[in-house]
Amino acid sequence: DAGVIQSPRHEVTEMGQEVTLRCKPISGHNSLFWYRQTMMRGLELLIYFNNNVPIDDSGMPEDRFSAKMPNASFSTLKIQPSEPRDSAVYFCASSLGLERIGGYTFGSGTRLTVV
């Protein structure tokens, strides 16, 4: 198993541009999470999906952020328009079911820099 795959690994973009981050969860996992890591706030949960359905998006900072999961093997996190304060490392994680604790598997993250 290749694990959770995120792309791109690094993204540098100009303020105002649209940014799309991609995630492929582990096959068979039915929960998917997007986290953001910053120095000030550590790891923040942005949104999570269960069986492709968004369950909690209360962590999404603003309307500029949106996430989709069109199928069980793919999710995107989009920022439009991007701002310098969005610069952070964005992690995607997946897990199997609601009872499998410890079963979060994280991707390697996308380091986003907005200039």
Added chain:
Amino acid sequence: DQQVKQNSPSLSVQEGRISILNCDYTNSMFDYFLWYKKYPAEGPTFLISISSIKDKNEDGRFTVFLNKSAKHLSLHIVPSQPGDSAVYFCAAKGNAGNMLTFGGGTRLMVKP
């Protein structure tokens, strides 16, 4: 309002000594706690967990202690090794859903 807090952003320990990482939480509905370890340029990886019905869980060099009355947990690593140098995140789960709330992390440096 951070429900899970790691008040020490960094910790430096000599190789062979004990490392103690601390975590405090405010939500009494949390019923499961985990520690994750993160190396640079990698995602966090699960290390050890503990249910709220227990006060200790041990796995090799790693032991997690839970003090529910104080809403405090700690991770003990003994003996510490240079390869343990990483950022450690404490996380907690409520009794509904599968979401984890993470602390801000503690950077552990084990010096040879």
